[in-house]
Amino acid sequence: MVFTSLHFFVFFPLVCVLSYLTPARYRYITLLVASYYFYLNTKPIFLLLTAGITLSTYAFTRLMDATPNDDRKRKLMWCNVVLILLPLFFFKYFETINREVMQLMAGLNLSYPLPDNHWLLPVGISFYTFMAIGYTIDVYNEELEAEKNIGIVALFVSFFPLVLSGPIERAGNMLPQFRSPEKLAASNLSKGLKLMLWGYFMKLVVADRLGIYIDEVYSDTASHNGSSYLIAMTLYPFQLYGDLGGYSLIAIGAAKAMGFNVMMNFRRPFFSVSMSEFWRRWHISLITWITDYIYTPLSFSFRKHGKWGIVIALLLAFLISGIWHGASLTFVAWGLLQGIFLSVEAYTVKSRADFRHRFGLGKQAWFIALSCIFTFSLFAISQVFARSSTLSESFTVFAKLVSDHGNPYVDFSNLTIGLGFLALLMLSDFRDEFLPGKFRIFDNRSFAVRFLAYLAIFFCIVIFGVVSDQFIYFNF
Amino acid sequence: MNRSEITEKLNTIFPTVFNKPGLSITESLTASDVDGWDSLTHMILISEVEKSFGITFKLKELNKMKNVGDMIEIIASKL
Known part of the structure; x- marks a missing residue:
């Protein structure tokens, strides 16, 4: 679903109403369901990516928070950064690298063709990957405590206004707002x-x-x-x-x-x-x-x-x-x-x-x-x-x-x-x-x-x- | 070395890095208060402070420096 589609003009007012009707402490659930529905409408299988990035980021940031050892903390931070960057690299660069390497090998009379990647780039993947990396590094730098509620982390990664093309927000700004959202205000x-x-x-x-x-x-x-x-x-x-x-x-x-x-x-x-x-x-x-x-x-x-x-x-x-x-x-x-x-x-x-x-x-x-x-x-x-x-x-x-x-x-x-x-x-x-x-x-x-x-x-x-x-x- | 001695020494580094002879620092001073203190000059400042005090900062500590007071605190913890 994109912002210029008719679908969005029905979806958005409905989510606004539902969101304000939900009590503030449970509002993240309404918004998470809405955000997953929104992203599901681009290509359902790509929802697995946002969910995977959420799970990995949640697990590693919690582990980082639990360890006093700085060296171990750094390793955990790098593990998550590399892990969540893998899909981005695969979708964005696999085809180019595959083609270039194959051309190079053909020049040397070698041929080991790898299967082509026919998947389109999952829309928004770099934006929510960057947001998740930023959050991971902020927790490593002890600027933030790891969020204990996985629903809040999931909403941060998939929040529908930002999921397709940013702005690339920071957990330090968004998580507190998701935990205690503002009351309904006409302004x-x-x-x-x-x-x-x-x-x-x-x-x-x-x-x-x-x-x-x-x-x-x-x-x-x-x-x-x-x-x-x-x-x-x-x-x-x-x-x-x-x-x-x-x-x-x-x-x-x-x-x-x-x-x-x-x-x-x-x-x-x-x-x-x-x-x-x-x-x-x-x-x-x-x-x-x-x-x-x-x-x-x-x-x-x-x-x-x-x-x-x-x-x-x-x-x-x-x-x-x-x-x-x-x-x-x-x-x-x-x-x-x-x-x-x-x-x-x-x-x-x-x-x-x-x-x-x-x-x-x-x-x-x-x-x-x-x-x-x-x-x-x-x-x-x-x-x-x-x-x-x-x-x-x-x-x-x-x-x-x-x-x-x-x-x-x-x-x-x-x-x-x-x-x-x-x-x-x-x-x-x-x-x-x-x-x-x-x-x-x-x-x-x-x-x-x-x-x-x-x-x-x-x-x-x-x-x-x-x-x-x-x-x-x-x-x- | 106590905080005032650290401040005194920093008072010789800051004017040189930012090329402002009259610049005098306070603990509440931040990058936005000094013309020319941007992400480029910040790293030159950090390098000069490290050389002058014979210490090495960690990146994590760098991220925690929100004003000169924070910088003094971190320097003091290393001396």
């Missing part, structure tokens, strides 16, 4: 529904409209010229923002409507003046997860090497992030590029600050605007790798961008609608970033203005939304 319901509505707008009206143009251009590299690729390259970050940002708001809003506070996943990323700032505002739950559980242990191990240790840790962390996005050279290139951008920034942080200070640039509007455009451009260029199917396709796109100019392909109606509503989304982000509290429309004091504003967004979705059941991050 939560209203806040949650508003977030969901804006999320649907970002996804169906902005992302999927822009996606029609971008898909067309990328689907036929041979016939489109550099001008079309320039438009597609510029629009793709906005499509991703609408897609995952919109998905995240629907998830956060659905949780909020039921009285649960989930972390924000995006914070107006296109107003970042550097790549390091950008990565603090884009897919926040993933990047903080990578920082805490991959980058920090790596940079801690390499700390004796000073700045170079940090550079290596950054490159490795983003390389892992790239490979997580996909088992292909395009994502390796994407990850390495992010690592290089951040390493260069880390190395030049002082000289850049001195330069800004010397010429008094830090608060100049034009300098901030230029920095935002430069940061956006770096991200958009790196995303060519993520959007292309192969590395050679990426290079073809780059070659066309510099040499093959001409009249771009124009899909007038989709571009007009997509760009028009993108402008609205960016204006809203601009207001929140630079003029908080001004031009209040969606949070106007007058109920009539608020109501009409949300009604307008609702009709925009109904009239201009694209019917879609695909979210880009379901592939990860």
Whole structure:
């Protein structure tokens, strides 16, 4: 079941009502049944995975809590991390590794073909695996006590608003809320529904409209010229923002409507003046997860090497992030590029600050605007790798961008609608970033203005939304 | 070495790492109070503190340092 399906529009209100009708101490049971039903609707057999990850994580965290021996505790932590990573590796990388190894062996005149993996990637597997790993490490680090109620752990792993594509939440935030949920509050319901509505707008009206143009251009590299690729390259970050940002708001809003506070996943990323700032505002739950559980242990191990240790840790962390996005050279290139951008920034942080200070640039509007455009451009260029199917396709796109100019392909109606509503989304982000509290429309004091504003967004979705059941991050 | 001696020694390390000559630390000081104290400079700080006190932190201890007071506590437990 996905958030844009008719099924969900029946399921969600029903779960909200049932959840509030259940006494608070038993609410996790209602939500667990609902979450398992929700996930069952993707492919029933994959429920075994969430259940398996829950059982393993529950058992190992309890064992870790029971042992005073740090060495044994570490072994238990690693056992669970490796065990729950196995399915993710199998589904995500088995086919690629099998194919590459077979090709290599064929070159040596050896042939031991392994059976092909015909299973599709279980949707959400990386997200709930990461959440379970985070919880395991937090218990190992003694930041959390192991949860004694297996039902609460099961709900944490499978909580339906988050199970398909995050935000990758932390046990420290969610478990206490599952143990003692908030009372029914009209304000939560209203806040949650508003977030969901804006999320649907970002996804169906902005992302999927822009996606029609971008898909067309990328689907036929041979016939489109550099001008079309320039438009597609510029629009793709906005499509991703609408897609995952919109998905995240629907998830956060659905949780909020039921009285649960989930972390924000995006914070107006296109107003970042550097790549390091950008990565603090884009897919926040993933990047903080990578920082805490991959980058920090790596940079801690390499700390004796000073700045170079940090550079290596950054490159490795983003390389892992790239490979997580996909088992292909395009994502390796994407990850390495992010690592290089951040390493260069880390190395030049002082000289850049001195330069800004010397010429008094830090608060100049034009300098901030230029920095935002430069940061956006770096991200958009790196995303060519993520959007292309192969590395050679990426290079073809780059070659066309510099040499093959001409009249771009124009899909007038989709571009007009997509760009028009993108402008609205960016204006809203601009207001929140630079003029908080001004031009209040969606949070106007007058109920009539608020109501009409949300009604307008609702009709925009109904009239201009694209019917879609695909979210880009379901592939990860 | 008592807490005030540790604080005194840290007061020579912090200004150098963050390149802020006037920076004086308190036990309640956190990363968000110091411009430039991010995940990158944090590891350089940790490495300098280890060198200066001749100690080695565990990753687990690093995760428990929420402010300078926590850092002093952990250093004291190792001296």
